[in-house]
Amino acid sequence: MTTSAAYADFAAREAHGVSPTYERLALAVSRDDALLALLDTLPPAKRQPNLLFGVVRLLGGPVHDPAAFRDFTESNWPAVAAGCRSRATQTNEAGRCAVLLPVLAALPQPLALLEVGASAGLNLYPDRYAYRYGEHRLGAGGPVLDCDLTGTAPPARRPEVVWRAGLDLNPLDVTDPADVRWLDALIWPEHARRRERLRAAAAVAAADPPSLVRGDLVDDLPALAAQAPPDATLVVFHTSVLYQVPQPRREAFAQVVRGLPGHWVANEAPQVLRYEGLPEPPDAALRNVLALDGRPLAWTWPHGQAATWFA
Structure with missing residues (x-):
């Protein structure tokens, strides 16, 4: 599955009806060639939506506005990429x-x-x-x-x-x-x-x-x-x-x-x-x-x- 398809699938199957913010954000990422190119520089296991969104939030970045999310992620990509590489989705629910x-x-x-x-x-x-x-x-x-x-x-x-x-x-x-x-x-x-x-x-x-x-x-x-x-x-x-x-x-x-x-x-x-x-x-x-x-x-x-x- 391509990174674009993975984000679209996350929006439809995981976030839909559960998190409008993440549904909207995942769909935006799935259509954003520049962000997808950055994500594809990471190992496949480190490209997942929950990990990316969690790292951006930990760094103080915005997730409610896809345009602001994109600007923050691109501007701070070295820190975002380092966070994705070093962390895992350890959602302890x-x-x-x-x-x-x-x-x-x-x-x-x-x-x-x-x-x-x-x-x-x-x-x-x-x-x-x-x-x-x-x-x-x-x-x-x-x-x-x-x-x-x-x-x-x-x-x-x-x-x-x-x-x-x-x-x-x-x-x-x-x-x-x-x-x-x-x-x-x-x-x-x-x-x-x-x-x-x-x-x-x-x-x-x-x-x-x-x-x-x-x-x-x-x-x-x-x-x-x-x-x-x-x-x-x-x-x-x-x-x-x-x-x-x-x-x-x-x-x-x-x-x-x-x-x-x-x-x-x-x-x-x-x-x-x-x-x-x-x-x-x-x-x-x-x-x-x-x-x-x-x-x-x-x-x-x-x-x-x-x-x-x-x-």
Whole structure:
């Protein structure tokens, strides 16, 4: 897919109906030969819209006006390019715990959670957030994670977590204001509630920081998994991570994780992890597939705001 087509696809499938600002901006970039030429000087994995837009926002650039965005990006291209090359889209959306919870709560307790592509580790605290599935409320305190869950009953409990660890090539520190600013820059402009949720989830994690290990999802996963307590159910999970990993490494990762004890929970786009016999998605927008040990269970929305169960 060309860079132009990738930005047009992002506008139509990810930003449409979710972020008018990013839909408008992505369409403008898709038609801008000068910006596309600059982007094509970057490695393919570093050309994606979320990364570019987040770096420009982190640098103080405008995103609401495509013309102003273009002027800023062109004028500051060395800094923008350096930011894109050195950073990754580590959107640490705690709301995704709401679509993981029905699976986690149903596994044998207690759990040892190991997140691949953990970013700052905010998804390692499904036992400490509150949830609202329609009229069904679970847990107390904040943040409260809302999810429109259809096709299955909402979970009756939160999981019991006795060990949590994360693996990431560039783990972020929720106690470091600079890292939190990057997480904030990755939240789409209109999403004030997500920004509030980030701050609340970061406060939960900062009160008891997770164990985050800098490492590769294939080479370093077995050693970290071996540290989990043997009397807990190991759960290796990831959400919207593997699209950043080349296909051969995805296949190697799947082989490694299938060989570990415990369970594998994946929440990825169907083009990234493929499953046979998937039902039609609810609509043409981008959806992830939630799967347990290679068995697909549900279509999920990218930020955890909804899940449609089909298993």
